Amino acid sequence: MRVATLFKRLLRLGGERVLGVELEDEDGIERVVVTVALAPRRVSRCSGCGTRTGSAYDSRPGSWRHLDMGRVRCVIRAEVRRVCCSECGIRTEAVPWARAGSRFTRAFEDTCVYLVKHAPKTTVAALMRIDWHTVGRMIERVVAEHAASREGDGLDGLVRIGIDEVAYRKGHRYLMCVSDHGSGALVWASPGRSQATAEAFYRALGPERCQQLRAVSLDLHGGWITATRAYAPNALICADPFHVIKLCGDALDRVRREAWQALREEDPGRAAFIKGSRFAVRRRAGNLRPGDRTILDELARDNHDIYRGWLLVEQLRAVYEAASHDDAMALLDDWILAALTSDLDPFIRCALTIDAHRDLVVNAITQRLSNARLEGMNSTVRLLSHRARGYRRLSSLLAMITLVCGRIPVALPT
Template sequence: MRVSTAFNRLLQIPGAWVDKVVIGDRDVEVTLRSKSRLLNCPCGQRVSAGYDRRQRRWRHLDLASHRLWLIYDIRRLSCPNCGVRTEEVPWSRPGARHTRDFEDTVLWLATRTDRTSVATLLRCSWETVTAIINRTVDELLDERRLGEIYRIGVDEICYRHPHKYLTIIGDHATGTVIDIQPGRGVDSLTTFYDKLTDEQRADIEAVSMDGSTAFRSATEDKLPDATICYDPFHVMQWTNRALDEVFAAAMTTNRADFNMSSGQWRKTRTALRTGAERLNSARGHLVETITAQNHDIGTAWRMKEQLRQLFRITHPARAPRYLRRWIRRAADSGIRPLIQLARRLELHFDGIINTIKLGISNALIEGINAKIRLINARGYGHHSAKALTSMIYLCLGGLNPQLPTRT
């Protein structure tokens, strides 16, 4: 069997056949010839005549211990639509110096390990891996991801200290990240809304978020008809912080009565924060004791448990009245942290009720943020927002890179 025939069967390069093979000490160079006489312009136009040509090399997947290179006299063509352009070849993406199989392998490995390990395994540079990820994500990210969104979630994440943030927008229907913007202010979310057409903005019926004033302001400005939903997790976080303030104030004022060590203080604080149904016997006894000893702590703990029941109401129509009564009792309690919490819940009243009626929370985005932290830690940090953004899209944007060996 001829060497060229053997390599044709081994490599199966789409749209080309092997003309010549040169095997060196470390490299194998395979010269290709195109099967088609027509040249493909990136715009889709097919042209018969070439403008000029130049030899180009593409790195392919390794062959045993040898690096494999594909060599081809790539041509420029005179397109009636675009002018003079370089032809497209089926084994490589436009402008790339690596084959699709090589790049797909890089993408698949990058979703599972750090870039240094990918570079070591494939015998290329760390910068090459980064460039492949950035370029292919820009190409593969489909604008159609913004075409059918009607319920979205918004949150920010700190990817580098001090105060380096990204605004993450996720789709509740698909569970994927649909857009990422630098920063966490009004401008960040406004930039995303400005990318959408009028029809796309009109299709969005609900936006879940935390209590961010910036996100609320941008949404009310750009999506006046959308329903804003405040995440139950953040509402209970506000409540637990108010409970912590009541507990800390009581400990400071009546330190002699409680006589707790620092370890006992932390255990008591944790027990007060824990839901009543999840308390074991020891923690349950601790909560009973501390709430009986101090009126303010007992009131704050019972108010916290009553607010938790708001998000378990089986008939959402009863939620407005329930929350209104809770706010009234908190405001009349005479306990400063509860009074401040009542004012805050009054300000976010509609968003909390919308959450209960629609059954939407920001759990999806919180889960995405946890995965982003894993991506950032796996890469030992990222030197720029662009690098991290590409990795987020690659892992969480629904791109699903596949190994070329899987058919």
């Protein structure tokens, strides 16, 4: 087999002709350089937008990093036309082996993006021998290509959705994420967590698809509730159980901390015991570890406030076991009364919040809706955000989240 034919096959080239293959050394880095010629009578397309363009302006050499050949880097070099696009102005023409605007071949990019879904960034950067910053753009291109290839905007057919916020950049900033309870996939994400962010989502959905929403689960975030009521009148609004229980768990935390503060000076030993009870009181009754029971028995004997708080959290969890709407309503009312008369300030505040949203709490019980899957996504996003620390652009992080949580398929070039 001739070398030119061999490389044409190895690189999976189409109608292009291989002019030559050379091993070059640049700054001590060896690379196989495959020079190819595009078909002379081809139709030129703009590399910016992909539309057909007319006359060529001039031509210039371009190069694209391809998958390594053995232990050596591989580069495709070709003379490409510069074309005049009515939208983008003067641009180089698109080439069949690379995405528009990329210095890497499609096969190389697909491999990087596939790896990024599964491996830490340092691994990807080391294995592929690339600068991490370029990976963000690769993901953006893959995600944009997927969005362009599917029909519509990916927001069709939504019936039950969950809205949640996800912290990124060490918790200083927030993304609002919308997921489909049907598929479990993320369908929309945007920076911010205000009422305006939720309104932006509902506007993107449009009035017709908003009418089709039957249930929206969210945390007790005033702005989101207002926006949902205004835009999705047919949707039952459900208070996400995770957030409701967390509200109550936080109240217990406050009671425990106050008890610790009060005892710190007069009885350090007792204070240390209360501090150490932190994890035991967070566990639900069915989940207690050996030893937790003893801690709880001691709290029941000597620290009535903390024990009463723990029982209140348990009682609220039990509300979620209710079989019917009426049962749930009755159990929740019992709980609100118990919390309001508990004499524990944090629980009284918590009960007032829950009382103000009791319909939403009960809706979640009857609809069996929770953002639990979204919460799983929350930790994924935190991980991604951590992995994506090198990204300079928010758009790269959003693309990464869309890639992983939006379930965008990436095929390995084989």
